[in-house]
Amino acid sequence: MSIVIGIIYVMATISLAFSWSFTRYAFIKNGETFWTVYQALINHSRSLVATRVGMTVTSCIGTIFADATLIWRCFVLWGRRWTTIVPPIVLLICTITFKIIETHGRLHDNFEHTPWLMVYVSFAMATALWCTVLITYRLITSPLEKDGTEDGPSLYHRTVELFVESAIVYSVGLILYAVFVARTEWTYYYLEPVAEISGVHFRSISLRLILTGMFANRQLRPPSSWDAS
Template sequence: MAGVDSWPITAAQLSGTFCEALFYGIYLVTFCSCVHTLSTTGGGQEERWRRLSEIRWMMVSVTMALFVICTFDVGIGLWLNFHAFIYSSDPEQAFIHVADWTTICRAVSQVTAMILGDTVLIYRCWIVYGRRWLVITPSLILLFGCVSVAVRLIDVWVEPSTQKTIVLNSNQLLAWVLAFFAITAMQNILTTSILVWRIWRVEKETEKYIYNGSIMVHQPRHLRRVMRVLAESGAFYSATAFTTFLVGVIRSNAVYPASDMALQAAGIAFNLILVRSSARRDQQFTVFDRNERMVFAEQRSAGSASLGPIDSVPGHSRGQDVELYMKAVNNVDNTFQSTGVTVTKIVVTS
């Protein structure tokens, strides 16, 4: 795999179809879990179908769009192999004919699926950060760059001046292919990192109030599981995109199976993130962000750098400090009650 001719395009296309089919099987498993999450609410004996007003239609639309794209790409890949090896007298010529409708459709489905997956990941980051646009600005810039590169890649693919018998790692396409997968990998690493950082910080800040000797709360470690799922799915998706970039750099035909797997990886990562991002958890992050800002504003108005012990704020009466402390306690209490966490005991020391 050191050069273009070291692995024939026929073998690369056939291997790509096989690898994509394997990843599509994984995708179908996660898709079923995703549909279950979107269509039901509650747990155990209280589980029920969602009413129409409770369904998150935007997520349903993206989920079904990715399902159609991933399924279509597998089907069109099988058809392309069938056409090349059964109906064509020269399979290699069938695969390198970029003007054929099958190759153009696969290129469009590739970039569309990955851009959709990137968009939802950025949306999750926006939710976790309390809908702050400034946080996701770098990710949005990379996303817009990815969209621009994708449009240019498809334009080069279909324009009449492009040589019609070329492969992905040819001079006319390679630069745009490399740019697309490089930007995708960078955007995913950046967004996943700041997303996991925020969830980790929310959990740590929560524990600071909960286990400060004043409040005892029974809290399942849901956020840690969310962090692990996000980190694993983000790393999985970024790894496939970066692998495609690397094999493109060395001009190997392995770019075909790598890109096929990257498309399915986008759907898998989306499903995993959606399964672990319920509407209740979205509300938890929103409420926490609101409470965080409110507590910070109260601290500034009281002239205190932190809540601390009751007698640690100089220049303020004991009653005022108790009232301020109880406001913060109630904010945290309300946050967890709204997300199903049980508060077992609250003690304010005098």
């Protein structure tokens, strides 16, 4: 988990470097007037193309590692049943594919809002929701060992386990982002760094919650405890 978080943060840093470089190109190198800045932002310059491609590549790598981790947790919690993870694997492949198509569309359509954006966001949301729902259902319906004192700690541990294992926060962020994208409002840009897959920062936060929760809550069950039916 620590290695995955590290990789995601490296990808986020590289993505930030691309964005920072293009911002400097538009506002510093071409900052003589408002018009020159505007032209730098919309023209198909080498800097803009490199930024789009670079951020797409880092986004896809971060997405693969983050979603693969979530899919793996679903796989383990469901007793390593392949039937539970085949759909999210297919959805993840579709997410990456449509992310590339969406970026290609922006490069050739003056970087405007493309219909592929909604398709790609939908697949990303479907992947997260599939794993989140299955993990949540598994945690709620599975028996939890009592600690021998009272029911309070068991309920507390169940709540913490449910939160850190299922990445609910990430799924909620994707749902909000999808709503704004579907309404084709420019306000969706405010949620893009938080919920869109190209903003891999939020995924790393979700994984950090899982890792931190495991260390903080000693009662979380090890993977071997889920092997039973």
